[in-house]
Amino acid sequence: MDSRRRAPVIGPKVRQVGFVTPNADSPGEGVMEKEAGNLTTNSPTPVTIAPTRPVIEIPHSLKADPVAVPSPSHRRGNEVDIPSAPTASYNPNDSVLDGSSLPSSKGGSTINDVYGSLVSESVAESSPLGRPTGSTVGAFAERVKQKTSDSAIGSAVIDGGVASGKPGKGSKANNRGIPALSSSDAKSSEAPADGSKPLKERTSKAERRAKQEADRAAKLAGKGTGGGAGGDPNAQTKNSKGKKDNAPEKKSVQAPEKKGSDKSSENQKKKEVPAPRLQFDDKERVAKSKRRSLVEQTETKNRVELFRHLPQFVYGTQLPSLEAKFFQDDAMHPHPAVYQVGLQYLTGDIVGGNARCVAMLMALRSMIIDYETPPEKTLVRDLVTRTNNHVNFLITCRPLSISMGNAIRLLKAKIAKLDPSLPEAEAKASLIADIDTFMLEKIVFADKEIVKHAVTKIRDGDVVLTHGYSSVVEMILVRAKEMGKKFRVVVIDSRPKLEGRRLLRSLLSKDIHCTYTHTNAVPYIMQEVTRVFLGAASVLANGTVYARVGTACVAMVAHSCGVPVMICCETYKFHERVQLDSITSNELGDPDALVKVAGRKESALEGWADNEHLQLLNLTYDATPADYVSMIITELGMVPPTSVPVILREYRKEPAV
Amino acid sequence: MIAANPIELAVGNMVRRVLHIIREEDVSLTSSAIPGVSVESDDDESDSKSSYSAAAIAAANRSALRAPSLHNLLESIPDPVKTPEAPAASVGDSDSKSRSGDRNSVSWKLKHNVIEGITELLQDLDDYHTHVAEQALEHIHQNEVILTLGRSRSLLKFLLEAKKKRSFQVVVAEGAPRYQGHTLAKELAEKGLQTTVITDSAVFAMISRVNMVIIGAHAVMANGGVLAPVGMHMVALAARRHAVPFVVLAGVHKLCPQYPHKPYTLLNDMKSPAEVVEFGELSECFAAGTGDHTTYVVNPTFDYIPPDLVSIFITDTGGHNPSYVYRLIAEYYSPEDYFLQ
Numbered sequence: 001m002d003s004r005r006r007a008p009v010i011g012p013k014v015r016q017v018g019f020v021t022p023n024a025d026s027p028g029e030g031v032m033e034k035e036a037g038n039l040t041t042n043s044p045t046p047v048t049i050a051p052t053r054p055v056i057e058i059p060h061s062l063k064a065d066p067v068a069v070p071s072p073s074h075r076r077g078n079e080v081d082i083p084s085a086p087t088a089s090y091n092p093n094d095s096v097l098d099g100s101s102l103p104s105s106k107g108g109s110t111i112n113d114v115y116g117s118l119v120s121e122s123v124a125e126s127s128p129l130g131r132p133t134g135s136t137v138g139a140f141a142e143r144v145k146q147k148t149s150d151s152a153i154g155s156a157v158i159d160g161g162v163a164s165g166k167p168g169k170g171s172k173a174n175n176r177g178i179p180a181l182s183s184s185d186a187k188s189s190e191a192p193a194d195g196s197k198p199l200k201e202r203t204s205k206a207e208r209r210a211k212q213e214a215d216r217a218a219k220l221a222g223k224g225t226g227g228g229a230g231g232d233p234n235a236q237t238k239n240s241k242g243k244k245d246n247a248p249e250k251k252s253v254q255a256p257e258k259k260g261s262d263k264s265s266e267n268q269k270k271k272e273v274p275a276p277r278l279q280f281d282d283k284e285r286v287a288k289s290k291r292r293s294l295v296e297q298t299e300t301k302n303r304v305e306l307f308r309h310l311p312q313f314v315y316g317t318q319l320p321s322l323e324a325k326f327f328q329d330d331a332m333h334p335h336p337a338v339y340q341v342g343l344q345y346l347t348g349d350i351v352g353g354n355a356r357c358v359a360m361l362m363a364l365r366s367m368i369i370d371y372e373t374p375p376e377k378t379l380v381r382d383l384v385t386r387t388n389n390h391v392n393f394l395i396t397c398r399p400l401s402i403s404m405g406n407a408i409r410l411l412k413a414k415i416a417k418l419d420p421s422l423p424e425a426e427a428k429a430s431l432i433a434d435i436d437t438f439m440l441e442k443i444v445f446a447d448k449e450i451v452k453h454a455v456t457k458i459r460d461g462d463v464v465l466t467h468g469y470s471s472v473v474e475m476i477l478v479r480a481k482e483m484g485k486k487f488r489v490v491v492i493d494s495r496p497k498l499e500g501r502r503l504l505r506s507l508l509s510k511d512i513h514c515t516y517t518h519t520n521a522v523p524y525i526m527q528e529v530t531r532v533f534l535g536a537a538s539v540l541a542n543g544t545v546y547a548r549v550g551t552a553c554v555a556m557v558a559h560s561c562g563v564p565v566m567i568c569c570e571t572y573k574f575h576e577r578v579q580l581d582s583i584t585s586n587e588l589g590d591p592d593a594l595v596k597v598a599g600r601k602e603s604a605l606e607g608w609a610d611n612e613h614l615q616l617l618n619l620t621y622d623a624t625p626a627d628y629v630s631m632i633i634t635e636l637g638m639v640p641p642t643s644v645p646v647i648l649r650e651y652r653k654e655p656a657v
Numbered sequence: 658m659i660a661a662n663p664i665e666l667a668v669g670n671m672v673r674r675v676l677h678i679i680r681e682e683d684v685s686l687t688s689s690a691i692p693g694v695s696v697e698s699d700d701d702e703s704d705s706k707s708s709y710s711a712a713a714i715a716a717a718n719r720s721a722l723r724a725p726s727l728h729n730l731l732e733s734i735p736d737p738v739k740t741p742e743a744p745a746a747s748v749g750d751s752d753s754k755s756r757s758g759d760r761n762s763v764s765w766k767l768k769h770n771v772i773e774g775i776t777e778l779l780q781d782l783d784d785y786h787t788h789v790a791e792q793a794l795e796h797i798h799q800n801e802v803i804l805t806l807g808r809s810r811s812l813l814k815f816l817l818e819a820k821k822k823r824s825f826q827v828v829v830a831e832g833a834p835r836y837q838g839h840t841l842a843k844e845l846a847e848k849g850l851q852t853t854v855i856t857d858s859a860v861f862a863m864i865s866r867v868n869m870v871i872i873g874a875h876a877v878m879a880n881g882g883v884l885a886p887v888g889m890h891m892v893a894l895a896a897r898r899h900a901v902p903f904v905v906l907a908g909v910h911k912l913c914p915q916y917p918h919k920p921y922t923l924l925n926d927m928k929s930p931a932e933v934v935e936f937g938e939l940s941e942c943f944a945a946g947t948g949d950h951t952t953y954v955v956n957p958t959f960d961y962i963p964p965d966l967v968s969i970f971i972t973d974t975g976g977h978n979p980s981y982v983y984r985l986i987a988e989y990y991s992p993e994d995y996f997l998q
């Protein structure tokens with residue numbers, strides 16, 4: 001039926017990715033909706049123009065052809081591509097930018113999806129970026145766009161964006177993102193290959209395509225693409241990203257089987273927009289993206305299958321290229337403060353949810369202080385674009401933590417709410433005040449409150465166990481010592497980061513009696529322990545605690561020994577998404593960090609990358625089930641894990657600080 | 658020997674096995690000649706009385722009873738036989754053989770049987786890897802993901818045996834502080850098994866995608882509890898949480914008739930803290946404080962896994978439930994030997 005429908009409408013350029021129902025009501029959509037919902041919100045990117053640019057570049061989608069085929073072969077192709085996809089998404093500038101603008105339907109959609117998802121994944125381990133991008137500003141832009149003929153494009157973009165939802169569900173996401181924008185070529189090429197589902201997409205895509213072409217032409221005439229090139233790609237990327245998130249409205253449901261197409265869509269996207277993503281099978285694109293990307297990253301050779309939805313780069317390759325490009329005068333270049341923070345993330349100088357969030361906010365604050373609205377642009381939109389650019393850059397350095405993602409979302413919401421008639425200086429001052437208030441209220445004062453509550457739980461004679469390094473737990477223990485309580489601490493450390501040593505050092509300097517050991521010995525030492533205090537990167541809506549890897553093991557053993565487990569977490573770190581295990585969303589660290597064993601000259605794992613049967617996995621986070629947690633100590637009080645969604649709903653209704 | 662390294666329970670086990678063999682053989686011999694047994698034994702005793710010292714005579718008197726003391730039984734057998742070590746046993750064999758001429762026929766038969774039993778025991782010790790590995794195909798199936806921690810020889814053979822017919826993946830946790838997981842992963846990957854190395858802290862994260870956990874045990878206690886390298890208890894808890902079968906590979910020689918009363922303290926071996934923290938690091942940390950308190954660095958070697966966390970034991974005699982272990986113990990050990998001096 002699809003073919004019949006599309007016959008009159010569609011041109012050869014229209015490419016369908018995934019399956020799209022005419023009214024975008026395909027069952028896949030439901031899933032996509034969910035995913036989009038995950039992304040939250042419709043985070044349409046404020047940039048309006050984005051879609052056109054990518055559209056122009058779509059024609060290259062020749063590559064997409066082979067990839068577009070929805071058949072299993074296509075999928076296989078995707079599988080191959082996928083590793084690169086994740087990588088691509090991580091190039092913040094490129095990935096975000098390109099991803100959003102990736103219209104290439106075929107692979108595009110998948111790429112977009114993967115892209116988007118990756119970005120979201122990295123952003124805050126849960127699409128915070130996708131969301132922040134969208135939030136109110138995005139929605140606003142979205143609405144504006146919808147009214148114009150861009151809507152078709154927008155939806156396309158959105159589809160792509162939406163796809164980003166959950167990379168894990170990969171194909172689905174990809175399909176979504178791409179279909180809309182995918183170049184007509186891709187579409188056409190894909191169309192035949194796709195099954196009935198794609199046919200549906202094609203139909204809608206064809207319509208959108210027609211609109212897009214018209215818009216594109218108009219836009220090209222209207223704006224100088226050259227001048228806005230810097231901003232545009234970014235904007236577009238953001239736009240597409242946002243659109244992706246908003247895809248639900250029009251989204252063409254990409255069949256989940258489009259996994260393969262993800263890759264192709266990524267390829268597609270690359271062509272349309274400065275392609276930052278590295279696609280291994282597309283040498284041309286790889287080269288292109290390398291030329292354009294701000295950061296050079298090479299993917300690791302041996303990737304763990306289970307984690308193909310997460311990007312993984314060879315660490316250490318990013319720094320040289322970052323340094324080299326520092327002095328390039330590029331419109332896309334980030335503000336020096338942001339650059340510095342990015343480098344600090346990259347090298348691991350700044351770790352920890354609070355520290356990273358504060359550093360980022362301070363950097364964005366200086367960026368805003370130095371910001372000047374360029375002519376012919378509104379402060380609101382341009383600033384959001386600028387912020388997105390910078391955030392993308394930070395993502396390249398290191399995926400965003402959930403705390404950072406939430407902060408960005410709030411910041412963007414604040415920007416979006418600015419009164420357009422305000423003069424620039426006032427607007428900037430108000431934003432800076434907002435940032436300061438956020439940091440003060442949500443982090444500094446919140447920590448003080450948490451400490452106040454938590455020290456009441458430490459009594460004389462207690463043996464307190466903690467894992468890794470958490471700034472809040474350190475404050476609690478130091479405060480308890482100052483209050484004169486007699487207790488001792490057990491510090492558990494885990495490889496490869498060995499963050500516990502940092503805590504050990506600071507506790508010893510306060511003369512707290514400490515015991516130090518590694519994660520394996522936890523059941524042994526748990527017999528002596530009376531309390532467990534743990535920090536968290538985030539607490540999710542189903543009560544799952546998302547924290548440094550090893551926390552789940554400690555909580556599990558404590559639970560089996562009947563020791564109460566207390567999580568100390570500020571409310572700004574809470575997040576609406578849900579997660580059941582540690583695989584669906586995580587951050588992959590440098591696998592080479594596992595090779596080196598302290599105190600030994602050689603390791604048995606030297607040269608592991610040469611052996612295709614051997615993979616190293618270095619997870620950064622893990623998800624602790626809610627039933628292991630006795631209570632969560634927040635600045636609002638001590639609550640059970642089941643209260644987290646209540647707090648999210650009641651206290652975070654508005655993005656207002 | 659046992660006093661030298663109490664945690665090596667296999668030593669005690671072997672002693673007990675030998676003792677058990679001796680007792681068994683003696684019981685079977687004495688029971689096979691019931692009508693004339695008392696007469697014969699008396700004869701033996703009288704013979705031996707003439708050749709041995711007074712102490713031996715007293716022992717011989719005791720041996721007239723149905724439950725002869727071990728000392729008595731083995732009087733005529735040279736000491737080396739008593740030690741469980743393989744080379745010593747073989748020496749003992751030859752010794753006893755050389756002296757067989759001096760014994761009378763019944764003692765000779767006893768010794769002969771005992772020697773046979775010990776030889777069998779030695780063979781079992783050498784072969785148990787193979788017997789355990791033979792059962793691999795029953796348990797590992799196509800496209801499974803197996804999780805393990807550290808390294809175990811029987812595990813290595815087990816997995817390689819299964820690899821011959823089935824293709825599956827292995828996730829190996831490092832096994833701090835010895836990091837033997839690295840060695841195992843390298844060996845498996847070289848043989849062509851898809852292996853992934855993870856840190857011990859990531860076990861809970863990965864176990865949701867794992868089909869089975871297989872480990873090698875250091876010792877199996879009388880209640881079915883397992884002494885394993887440190888970290889296994891955590892793996893066992895995580896496996897139970899995710900309903901993943903927890904399989905323990907153990908040769909019968911690892912079966913120990915003792916009950917673990919306080920396993921973490923009594924059946925453990927504390928190693929040097931240097932394996933956990935380098936001296937330089939720790940001294941830096943100390944420098945930060947005034948040093949009022951001592952800082953402990955804990956480095957236990959073994960973990961105790963309670964029997965309810967274990968799904969099955971795979972031994973060279975087949976698969977067994979933890980609740981069946983006590984029967985195996987009754988089969989291989991005599992109750993009198995449970996407490997060795």
